[in-house]
Amino acid sequence: VNIAGTVDVKSVAEEMKKAEDVVHSTDYIYICSDPGQQIIREAIREKGLEGVVVACCSPSMHENTFRKAVKSQGMNPYLCEIANIREQCSWVHQKDKEEATQKAAEIILATLEKLRKNEELEAITVAINRGVLVIGGGIAGMTASLDLADGGYEVILLEREPALGGHMAQLSRTFPDLDPAFPGLLSKAFEVEKHPRIDLLCYSELEDVKGYVGNFDLVIRKKATYVDWGKCNGCSICIKNCPVEYVSQFERGLGVRKAIDLLYPNSVPNKPVINRSQCRYFTDNSCRICEEICPEKAIYFDQKDEQIQKKVGAIVVATGFELYPKEQLGEYGYGEIPDVIDGLTFERMLSTDGPTKGKIIRPSDGRVPKEMVFIQCVASRDPDRYMPYCSRICCMYTVKQAKIYKEQVPDGQPYIFYMDIRSDCKGYEEFLQKTVEEKGLLYLRSRVSRVFQDDGKVRVLGADTLTGRMVEIAADLVVLATAVVPSDGVKDLAAKLRATVDKHGFLTEAHIKLYPVESSTKGIYLAGCGQSPKDISDTVSQASATASKIQALLSTDKLLQDPLIAFVDENICSGCGICVEVCPYEAREMDPRLGISAVHSALCQGCGACIASCPNHACELRNCTSVQNLRMLDKFI
DSSP: OTTTTTSOHHHHHHHHTTSTTOOOOOOOTTTTSHHHHHHHHHHHHHHTOSOEEEEESOHHHHHHHHHHHHHTTTOOGGGEEEEEOIIIIITTOTTOHHHHHHHHHHHHHHHHHHHHTOOOOOOEEEEOOOOEEEEOOSHHHHHHHHHHHHTTOOEEEEESSSSSOGGGGGOSEETTTTEEHHHHHHHHHHHHHHOTTEEEEESEEEEEEEEETTEEEEEEEEOOOSBOTTTOOOOOHHHHHOOOEEEOTTTTTSSEEESEEOSSTTOSSOOOEEOTTTOHHHHHSOOOHHHHHOTTOOBOTTOOOEEEEEEESEEEEOOOEEEOOGGGOGGGTTTTSTTEEEHHHHHHHHOTTSTTTTOOOOTTTOOOOSEEEEEEEESSSOTTTSOOSOOSSHHHHHHHHHHHHHHHOTTOEEEEEESOOOOOSTTHHHHHHHHHHHHTOEEEEEEEEEEEEETTEEEEEEEETTTOOEEEEEESEEEEEEOEEEOTTHHHHHHHHTOOBOTTSOBOEEETTTEEEEESSTTEEEOGGGTSOOOHHHHHHHHHHHHHHHHHHTSSSEEEEOOOOEEEOTTTOOOOOHHHHHOTTOOEEEOTTTOSEEEOTTTOOOOOHHHHHOTTOOEEETTOOHHHHHHHHHHHO
């Protein structure tokens, strides 16, 4: 219907019968369906066809479907071509049916010209390693790791922090059921730590990656903890006796930690790490208390970083998120006014294992706030100054936090400044409406213009867009729902993996609908907020989907790859090496014996960068040569 609404498909089919070498031409409304594929199979069998052109939608949608159909009848699958008359024709010429019909015919004739010069190719066979690297030990990374390990695959779980959990370890409760976040997370972390097929490497980072899908060579840097985790029994005597305290990043500035400490209480692994920048032994050589009192003699001040080399067949990137930097939110007083905090800081305040033991207080003086203001969309949905996208989780965690506040401070009043409410998942809208009705939350549809401190209060100014009136609230505590942004270092990691990121730094999928968990590089998969903002349920779902995709990929001992890759004409290549430099997939190298460029068939993605850069025209793509392209152009000129 998409095509037939603009293109006269019957007349095009009739016209194609007159084309050279065409012995069968027909139309069918849903050619990608089973009956449509059966029409193709019968035509090949009955008329002995030597090639097939299917005029339909983009080849990214159903090219493999039709290749399988022709292969079932003994035809080489690379003698089947797709003529895209939807995206490249009917959709862009909806107001001119005659022009669209003519262009559709030309596209099909041009595709016929290409097909006439196609080679009969065979898929490239690659031996594979059935191990998997998972980068990130948050809820996404742990879920993917457990699903893969339970499926019989060896997993290396890499986490740059000293313990598992990610930001979920900082949460109080989850919406919409208000279940405590930490016990469930801790249970999953223990499963990961004890699983015989998971090699857990905390406080470690990926240094380098070489290779290709099925065969990745890794160099991992295991950072020095200055504690022998094999000897440490987790008694915490060293932590209790350490004389150095400093502000805890995990507690978002509300609490302190020691120079030797756990990431958080009851962390997994439950092993401490010494912070070199705070430890007196490293700053002025004045303290060795932890070494002296450790009953297991597990402290090693001379411990060095360690490099580990591993091999895997696939990689999951589950690098999580951070919140928009407070230093760049001056108009909200964030970072300057102590009683203006972000949502994650408030989560630590609400957590029973947090620095305030779950009690809501003002950071400035410890008093219970009676007037609370929550400001949503801080640095989100603001294309002029900040991030244009919605951070997705803010609406729901704000109503959750306001509900918990009202339960703890019944005589308090929460005000929520919002743009729009987005509650689009199962049970969210019901949770929102019930909370508003039962707890008396006051929602103000307004963009906040200014936040400043005055006489012990935090004054919030804004304009109510529904009434047109200015609004001013003298608040005791202000909580900002700040934008979700990618974790630090993701761009550098993506460069190592040859994966792509969008303009905001989030990892990009190969296709938003067809390949939502695959990256642009084969063998690299995505999970969680490293790809885009999402809540816990969506994160877990995507992580399981990623694990399922990898299990399918690594289910055999060999991998079949598309042979539509670059090749080099050895008689023309001058060995200049330009193609080696421009290849984004490191699929080109110089042959030391012949002195010319060579293509690594397993790495090449067929992007064509080498063809565009080759000054001697020695590079070509299989079944997409310059001769084929020129013959196609002749049909349009």
